[in-house]
Amino acid sequence: MSSSQLFSGDSWAARFRALPKAELHVHLEGTMEPATVVALAKNQGETLDESTVATRYATRDFNAFLEAYKWVTSYLRAPADYVLVARRMSEQMLAQNVVYAEVTLSAGVMLLRKQDVEANFCAIREAVAPYESRGLHLQWIFDAVRQFGAAAAREVARCAVKLRDAGVVAFGMGGDELARPASEFRKVYDYAAANGLRRLVHAGEIGGPDSVRHAVEILRAERIGHGIAAAADPNLMALLAERFIGLEICPTSNLRTGALAQHLGRANASLSDHPLPRFFHAGIPLSVSTDDPAMFGTSLASEFDLLEQMGLGKQQIMSIAEGAFHGAFLPASEQSAFFEAFRAKAEALSLL
Numbered sequence: 105m106s107s108s109q110l111f112s113g114d115s116w117a118a119r120f121r122a123l124p125k126a127e128l129h130v131h132l133e134g135t136m137e138p139a140t141v142v143a144l145a146k147n148q149g150e151t152l153d154e155s156t157v158a159t160r161y162a163t164r165d166f167n168a169f170l171e172a173y174k175w176v177t178s179y180l181r182a183p184a185d186y187v188l189v190a191r192r193m194s195e196q197m198l199a200q201n202v203v204y205a206e207v208t209l210s211a212g213v214m215l216l217r218k219q220d221v222e223a224n225f226c227a228i229r230e231a232v233a234p235y236e237s238r239g240l241h242l243q244w245i246f247d248a249v250r251q252f253g254a255a256a257a258r259e260v261a262r263c264a265v266k267l268r269d270a271g272v273v274a275f276g277m278g279g280d281e282l283a284r285p286a287s288e289f290r291k292v293y294d295y296a297a298a299n300g301l302r303r304l305v306h307a308g309e310i311g312g313p314d315s316v317r318h319a320v321e322i323l324r325a326e327r328i329g330h331g332i333a334a335a336a337d338p339n340l341m342a343l344l345a346e347r348f349i350g351l352e353i354c355p356t357s358n359l360r361t362g363a364l365a366q367h368l369g370r371a372n373a374s375l376s377d378h379p380l381p382r383f384f385h386a387g388i389p390l391s392v393s394t395d396d397p398a399m400f401g402t403s404l405a406s407e408f409d410l411l412e413q414m415g416l417g418k419q420q421i422m423s424i425a426e427g428a429f430h431g432a433f434l435p436a437s438e439q440s441a442f443f444e445a446f447r448a449k450a451e452a453l454s455l456l
């Protein structure tokens with residue numbers, strides 16, 4: 105059967121895939137398919153094969169994942185490397201009908217490697233322009249690495265503020281959330297927000313409910329990366345719902361990094377253990393994302409496929425897909441334009 109035959113049916117899943125989607129949690133560096141890493145290595149005079157990259161990516165715990173991330177980002181050395189990765193990411197997004205994405209860039213890693221963040225970012229913006237004219241709207245998040253500390257985070261925030269008018273919409277923080285307390289970063293977040301940036305924090309991925317609470321109360325995060333630890337704290341879940349603080353849920357990532365198993369105190373976890381349905385039923389705004397799709401062997405379409413296996417109904421899945429546009433850091437007018445386009449397409453596909 106050809107691929108066109110596979111997707112030509114009018115099954116619910118095929119029609120759902122045709123809807124315009126938004127992705128709010130994806131790291132550019134995590135979109136590097138093995139073939140892309142091989143190409144970058146070749147340009148740098150190193151012979152690497154795809155199976156070696158795949159083996160490096162096949163991590164089962166969080167520290168191993170951080171090591172793999174560190175390794176693969178070591179191939180991003182010059183603006184041209186980022187250009188290649190940004191083009192391939194954009195192609196993959198358009199192929200999945202992603203029309204809007206907020207893409208995270210590890211500016212903290214660029215600075216650690218003494219790279220010119222502005223030169224990298226300008227090259228990326230130029231590289232994605234042709235895809236934007238084909239209907240992909242991108243905004244950017246500059247991410248600090250938590251374990252590098254507040255001074256390094258401040259430098260990331262400074263770069264983000266400088267490039268705000270060039271498409272950086274938010275300041276975020278990833279890495280090892282257990283390494284340093286949120287309070288160390290309060291001033292950095294206040295500086296970023298005072299200069300027009302939105303606030304994001306990876307929290308409650310491997311840390312506990314307090315990590316999420318501190319992200320909300322100390323850093324005033326507007327959305328939380330992951331936040332799965334909130335499942336253990338009904339009061340925190342109520343707080344997130346009440347304040348409309350969205351959780352960016354990345355189910356495959358939570359399995360592959362071992363984060364979910366860790367919260368359960370077990371060696372392994374499966375999809376049926378994931379708290380996403382509980383969050384949904386508690387009224388917490390949710391979006392579904394890939395996090396690092398190449399490293400975890402997933403795609404946005406695959407992540408949405410998992411929702412049915414998690415027991416959600418078709419209209420509930422639709423509302424999560426639609427909800428991602430509500431959670432986007434966009435002016436209200438642009439947000440409603442996406443929202444209307446989603447509804448119109450859903451109607452045309454008889455999905456409503």
Ligand SMILES: [Zn+2]
Pocket residue numbers: 129131278306329395
């Ligand atoms: Zn992430």
